[in-house]
Amino acid sequence: MIKIKDLTYYYPETSRPALENINLTINEGDFVLIVGPSGCGKSTILRAINGLIPNFYGGKIKGEVLVKNKNIKDISKKELFKTVGFIFQDPEKQSVYNTIEREIAFGMENLNMDITRMKKNIAEVSNLFNLDFIKEKSINNISGGERQKVEIASVVAMDPEVILLDEPTSQLDPISADEILNAINKLNKDMGKTIILVEQRLDKSFDMADKILIMQNGRITNEIGKDEINIYIDKINFLPKVSIIFKEAGFKAVPLNIKEAKKIIANKNVPNKRDSNIKSFKDEILKVEDLYFEYSPNRPILKNINFNLHKGEVLGIMGHNGAGKTTLSKILVGLIKKFKGKIILNGKEIERLNDVERVKSIGYLAQNPTLYFGRDTVFDEVSYSLRNIGDFDREKLIELLKKFDLYGIMDKNPRDLSGGQKQRLAIACTVVTKPDILILDEPTRGIDIYHKIEIGNFIKEYASLGKSVIIITHDSDFVGDFCDSTMIMHQGEIVAHGKTLDILYDAIYYSPQISRIFKDKIKVVNSKEGIEILKRITNY
Incomplete structure (x- = not known):
């Protein structure tokens, strides 16, 4: 189905290859999982298979990519899109229409598919991805995870033979992620689709794959079957x-x-006692009382929200897509100003703070890291906020870049980075001004397991300085490892809140x-x- 021969590729204005001497054969019906650190070339391989490089991204390329034994250069765009479907890492980049059914139909319209078949395909993928209950909504009024499911459905509706998926579960809650992975597995096992999946969430996808490709620095270092894992266990880090x-x-x-x-x-004897490392906190920094918010009359997004946050505390907020987590964070940082209830920050009602005071007090990382990027280099991006407040210190900035593994790419344009690198850069931009409260919405999105640990360690170090951190995430393991307390939200309400050990x-x-x-x-x-x-x- 896919054959890659001696492929080497350089993005424009780079001296280091993004892919180097790639040779790969993927047969019809294979389920291939590609793993490796952020920036190792996983997404670039997918772009090569669907023709985005060099046709869209430019750059220098040598070698061959064949789809069904035809060189990709000799295949018309229409024929290629009929054969190969691509789900991007960022669903925001893939949206065209504002309504869900029109969005799902868009790809089929471009293939000039007959209207009867289009309607049938929309109905089927809506059922497959559990979209019927939101199909009347605007794309702009659904959660990031729901949006991701819509974009996956729009590609599957085109019925391609090969489906490329670049981190399709990165924004999804555990239940929705399982739904997506189960649907992808069904497409492979029951419908014979060839699946090539790039994913950092490996707990389920590893078990589904027939073949696992491990990448490092633009090269495939190992190509193994899942039944060979223990043979290579000392050489494999991404598990x-x-x-x-x-x-x-x-x-x-x-x-x-x-x-x-x-x-x-x-049959092992497991001790029934454990050493307690649970912290207690005294000094309150944030108090939320009876918070209520609705976008439209009588349709509350948040209701009866009450909680406290303490200095030095790391709070994890979890819940299904659309539970109100991101809306709560937008209210706390002042992006949404009309609400009912009280928010008290350092003893002062938040409405009485001006924008400068609020920015210094609360730092915010939104779900989409590309919203932060407007400068030409990684270095300029991170230093921008410091220059604005007159606190630029090159040595401290370099130290921060090293901490987030950005030093080696500090001269690159932020928009040329991998998804994981963009996420780390956005976090660095958020923490550089050292706000009292740091709110991170999906900070581990697209992050490999080892950079995830580094980010978690940084968060704990930041909290040890008396700072407070709120992490909105679907990553239960990250919360268990790095959060002192946990809040679970459901349909706009807090259904559980307490010490992480007790809640999770x-x-x-x-x-x-x-x-x-x-x-x-x-x-x-x-x-x-x-x-x-x-x-x-x-x-x-």
Whole structure:
């Protein structure tokens, strides 16, 4: 179905290849998973297969890409789009229409598909991706995760033979992510579609794939089947969370899912006590009382919201797509000003703060990192805020760039970065002014597992200075590892709020991987603590 021969590619004005000497064969019906660190070339391979490089991005290319034994250069755009469908990393880049059904129909219209078939396909993909309950809404009035599902549906509706997916679950809550991955698996197993998936959320996709490609610095370093994982275990760093936990605990054969993990410890003596590392906090910095908000009359988005945030506290906010999490953050930072209730920041009602005071007090990372970029280089982007407040210090700025692994790319244009690199840059832009409260909306979106740990460590370090952090995320493992307290929202209300250990350990779908491994044996949500428990209960 796909054959790549000796492919090397340079983006415009770069001296380092984004892809180097790629040779790859993908057969009809294969499910291929591509993993590796941010910026290693995963997305670029997808762009090569659907002709975006060099046709759209420009640059220098050598080698061949063949689709169904025809060189991609000799295939018409219409024929290529009929064969290869592409879901982008950022759903915002893929939207054309404001209404959901028109958006799903757009690709089919471009293929000149007959109206009867179009209607049938819209109905089928709406059912497949659970979109019927939002199909009357405007694209601009649905959550980022819902928008992502719409864009996936719009490509599947075109019925291509090959479907390329660039981090399709990055903005989805755990339930929606499972729905998407199950639908993708169904497209492969039941309908014979060839699937090429780039994904950082590996816990389920690893188990689905027939073949796993591991990339580093623009090259494919390993090409393995999932049944060969334990043969290469010492050479593979990008694994499902459960596999990494067992690998770091010293196991030579690692599980790929929770079912396998539970079998391994089924007959082990697990201690029923654990050392408590739970912090307590005294000094309140933010108080929210009886918050209510609606976009349209009698359709509340937020209702009866009450909570406190303390100095030094890291609060994780979780909930399904559309639960009101992002709306709450926009109210806190002043992007939405008309609401009912009270918000008190450092003892002062938030409406009484001017914009400068609020910006200094609360830093905000929105879901879409590209909203932050207007300068020509990474260095200029991060230094922009500091120059505005007259606090530019080159040495401190360089230190921050190194902390977020941006130093080596500080002269690149922000829009030329990978999704994970853009996300790290946006976080750096947000924290550079050192606000009292940092609100990060989906900070781990598109981030590989190792950069994720670095970001989490930075957040804990930031909180140790007496700063407060609110993390809006669908990443239960990240919350379990780095958040002191957790709030779960549902349909605009807080349904649970307390210490992370108490909230997540016995959660059904929001529990971290480590909690599921030790379910009913010991109460734990933190991966490091779980690894230490595994080390104690097993002799190697």
